[in-house]
Amino acid sequence: MKNFEYAAPRTEAQVVELLSAAPGRTEILAGGTDLVGLMKKMIVTPELVVNIMNVDSLKVIDQDEDGSVVIGAAVTLDEVLAHPYLGNYPAITDAILGISSMQLQSQGTLGGEVCQRPRCWFFRNGDPLLDQGQVSSGDNRFHAILGNQGPAKFVNSSRISPALIALDAQLRVVGPGEGDEQFLQIEDLFRVPRHAEQRELVLEPNQLVTHVILPSLESRHNATYEVRHGVGPDYPLAAAAAALELDDSGLVQDARVVLGQVAPTPWFSKEAGVALRGRMVNEQTAEMAGVAAVNAATPLSENEYKVQLAKVAVKRAILRAAGFETGGF
Numbered sequence: 663m664k665n666f667e668y669a670a671p672r673t674e675a676q677v678v679e680l681l682s683a684a685p686g687r688t689e690i691l692a693g694g695t696d697l698v699g700l701m702k703k704m705i706v707t708p709e710l711v712v713n714i715m716n717v718d719s720l721k722v723i724d725q726d727e728d729g730s731v732v733i734g735a736a737v738t739l740d741e742v743l744a745h746p747y748l749g750n751y752p753a754i755t756d757a758i759l760g761i762s763s764m765q766l767q768s769q770g771t772l773g774g775e776v777c778q779r780p781r782c783w784f785f786r787n788g789d790p791l792l793d794q795g796q797v798s799s800g801d802n803r804f805h806a807i808l809g810n811q812g813p814a815k816f817v818n819s820s821r822i823s824p825a826l827i828a829l830d831a832q833l834r835v836v837g838p839g840e841g842d843e844q845f846l847q848i849e850d851l852f853r854v855p856r857h858a859e860q861r862e863l864v865l866e867p868n869q870l871v872t873h874v875i876l877p878s879l880e881s882r883h884n885a886t887y888e889v890r891h892g893v894g895p896d897y898p899l900a901a902a903a904a905a906l907e908l909d910d911s912g913l914v915q916d917a918r919v920v921l922g923q924v925a926p927t928p929w930f931s932k933e934a935g936v937a938l939r940g941r942m943v944n945e946q947t948a949e950m951a952g953v954a955a956v957n958a959a960t961p962l963s964e965n966e967y968k969v970q971l972a973k974v975a976v977k978r979a980i981l982r983a984a985g986f987e988t989g990g991f
């Protein structure tokens with residue numbers, strides 16, 4: 663590991679100030695379960711590491727008067743899992759349970775989970791994140807099947823972000839300037855990088871995610887479904903989260919369906935939502951939504967199998983959100 667300076671500030675303003683002193687040569691440290699591994703492999707080599715775990719404002723879970731739930735970025739995954747406010751958000755809690763590791767759940771944070779770097783094995787072995795031929799002509803069985811026409815062929819690894827997007831969550835972000843604060847729809851956090859200088863998140867190096875804000879659920883039914891190798895701390899092969907608004911007769915008023923592990927960003931499938939709107943949820947309509955979600959897939963040489971898995975994940979996430987028993991994970 664390369665030598666680095668370390669700071670452990672106590673306020674959000676101090677975090678932004680420290681990150682601004684050496685823009686682009688810093689990293690934010692939360693639970694460290696992702697960052698430390700990257701630093702050990704010299705894939706990221708910051709000069710300054712800013713630990714945010716002593717900032718009290720980032721470690722709370724609150725409920726606003728309008729029923730929305732506000733979760734600090736440094737809240738650990740097991741705290742999210744156990745909190746009573748999260749009882750109606752199975753899309754989130756199921757995704758956390760899927761991590762299947764007490765260690766990661768107790769050390770990893772919500773902000774770190776959302777902001778984690780891609781798991782692409784070429785990148786993790788020291789290659790550039792963007793494809794220079796190594797992915798398209800190499801072992802790309804776990805890579806993207808959607809949004810992969812450019813040099814970004816990796817998949818976004820976050821398990822929780824598809825659920826957060828389906829639930830229409832927002833992020834509070836502070837920086838880059840002193841006193842700067844903005845609220846971002848979480849889907850706008852992610853981008854498909856087009857060149858080596860662009861990261862996969864839109865954040866400036868001196869911006870910090872401070873909170874995730876979940877809107878009040880009202881009538882939204884939600885679920886996550888993951889297609890996995892098996893049980894254990896490994897990433898799913900494909901996943902989907904669905905949040906459905908049903909009227910009194912069970913017709914879908916609105917459906918937000920987001921795929922995970924299939925594209926360089928969590929993949930918000932408007933097509934799946936359109937396929938469901940105005941219909942009852944059943945095997946047939948859920949299947950139609952699954953087909954619509956993968957219609958534009960462009961699999962790479964080794965990953966055509968993921969198209970079927972993604973279709974099944976969408977179908978089962980929708981069925982599960984509507985209260986059907988699906989079996990599986």
Ligand SMILES: Cc1cc2nc3c(=O)[nH]c(=O)nc-3n(C[C@H](O)[C@H](O)[C@H](O)COP(=O)(O)OP(=O)(O)OC[C@H]3O[C@@H](n4cnc5c(N)ncnc54)[C@H](O)[C@@H]3O)c2cc1C
Nearest residue numbers: 690692693694695696697735770771773774775777821871
């Ligand atoms: C063996 C192993 C298995 C894993 N399995 C899974 C898995 O199955 N599913 C899964 O989702 N993850 C998995 N992970 C990845 C990761 O450890 C977890 O997702 C964890 O929740 C990350 O949180 P952290 O707080 O430890 O992040 P850190 O490692 O501290 O940070 C991760 C990244 O996010 C940035 N960051 C952290 N907080 C913020 C913030 N508030 N604002 C802006 N940027 C921020 C950091 O700079 C860093 O780049 C695994 C990791 C390991 C080592």
